[in-house]
Amino acid sequence: MSTQATMRAIVAHGYGPPTGLTLAEVPIPEPGPGRIRVRIAATALNPADLNTLGGAFGDLVPLAFPHVPGSDFAGTVTDVGAGVTRFAPGDEVFGVALPRAAVGMAAMLADPPSLTTGTAAEYAVFEADSPALAPRPAGLSAERAAALPIVxxxxxxxxxxxxxxxxxxxxxxxxxxxxxxxxxxxxxxxxxxxxxxxxxxxxxxxxxxxxxxxxxxxxxxxxxxxxxxxxxxxxxxxxxxxxxxxxxxxxxxxxxxxxxxxxxxxxxxxxxxxxxxxxxxxVYGAARPGDLDALAAHALAGTLPDPIGARYTLADGVRAYVALREEHTRGKIVVTIDD
The missing domain is CATH 3.40.50.720 (NAD(P)-binding Rossmann-like Domain)
Structure with a gap:
């Protein structure tokens, strides 16, 4: 009898403050048709994550628990589902996606909608054809790329x-x-x-x-x-x-x-x-085709300076979310997915 492979992830078991989050072992998600699986290198935290976890968007985003938070990311494609031609295993990518329960809000973010299983984890699954995902260019670090999309x-x-x-x-x-x-x-x-x-x-x-x-x-x-x-x-x-x-x-x-x-x-x-x-x-940060490429070019040119104000590892990911709510931070908080 086979056992499903697991990964580490930040997990919410119900609505509440980030102090209720835990670092847990959960099943590695599988990419279905039209989707890709990414080995996450870095994820950036957003205030909207706290509102979602706290239930402020409960009517629009009725979360299913256990829930893995996280939207902004950078990482490496490890597997693709049926029908995917845009990306292949080994591709470096970055972008932003919303929880699968937020399909209505995700439609405002991008067309087709950009959805994910949650980026505060070692692996996450995404819709391959969304303009809210893009190749990560050489010279743009995974941390820097993860901090770029939502902002x-x-x-x-x-x-x-x-x-x-x-x-x-x-x-x-x-x-x-x-x-x-x-x-x-x-x-x-x-x-x-x-x-x-x-x-x-x-x-x-x-x-x-x-x-x-x-x-x-x-x-x-x-x-x-x-x-x-x-x-x-x-x-x-x-x-x-x-x-x-x-x-x-x-x-x-x-x-x-x-x-x-x-x-x-x-x-x-x-x-x-x-x-x-x-x-x-x-206003909402809707992704048009080419927007992420343009933002990456701005970052590489120095027009958009490095916004990272604090760095954490996944092992300290819960503390990162608590800091987002309780501490004054400049720019973005980034969590790197340590091996």
Whole structure:
């Protein structure tokens, strides 16, 4: 009688905080038709992982337990299912995918949807034909590639929705996080004057990413301070961190016809700003064909600097998720899948 091979993975046994996660042995997933199996080299953690594990998306993403979290990844294809022609065993790949229970949300991420068995594991299975997966180019490390997809795709979505031009002034709230590490450099490359919120300890970090000015939101009221500098003249506000109900004062900073763009949860209700001549939109990092290739090129060229703020091994993966929730981190937390 044969025994199914197992692997190590970070596992949730029910909804709750990351302190309830465990490192466990689970069966190695098999790739079905149209899917590939990847030996994971690195995975990057996302705040959305915590919301999903906590049950915040329970109606949209009803998880089946035990559940392996993780979306961003880089690794090596080890096996392919029937009908797969895009990848072959030995190919180095990277990308992002959502839990199989999140098929509705995954359809917003990519077409066809990008789904996975969970990347906080030694092996994971993915849909082969999604534009949210791509070959990892030589010269781009697995850690760096794993930290790129969600933040990079979200940054591209912000730039597309904002349609900002050289000389525009844009306030970025929550600039020290992972998405900020991509939004700031891409805005700066476009010639946008970026005003970023960050504590004093992180001011140099965000200036290095491309911020022209920094507002210490711990020391001053952000809205009052920016209004003093630029009264009702910003072309846009990009919210990467605050809940929607904390944005009531920020539209006063935006000039008529400007934009309030949001990626944070819970999102602001556009109806709350109906009296303002601005566009209010929550944007999602949908992957278009070629987007990951473009992001990799930006990383190799140095336009997108290395955003990794902390590194853990899979053996310490639970601690990594706890740190994501409880500690202040710059950029991205990456977990390497140690042998």
């Amino acid at each position: 990079g795709l979200t940054a591209l979505a912000v730039l597309r929705a904002g349609r900002f031009r050289a000389g525009d002034r844009v306030l970025v709230i929550g600039a020290t996080g992972g998405v900020g590490s991509a939004v700031l450099p891409l805005l700066a490359e476009a010639g946008v004057h970026v005003i970023a919120t960050a504590g004093a300890v992180d001011a140099g970090w965000v200036r290095g990413l491309g911020a022209g000015e920094v507002v210490d939101h711990h020391a001053v009221d952000t809205v009052a301070d920016v209004a003093r500098r630029y009264p009702a003249s910003l072309h846009g506000v990009v919210n990467l961190a605050l809940p929607g109900d904390a944005l009531t004062g920020h539209p006063a900073l935006i000039r008529p016809g400007g934009r309030l763009l949001n990626i944070a949860f819970p999102a602001p209700d556009p109806a709350d700003f109906a009296d303002r001549d601005i566009t209010v939109e929550t």
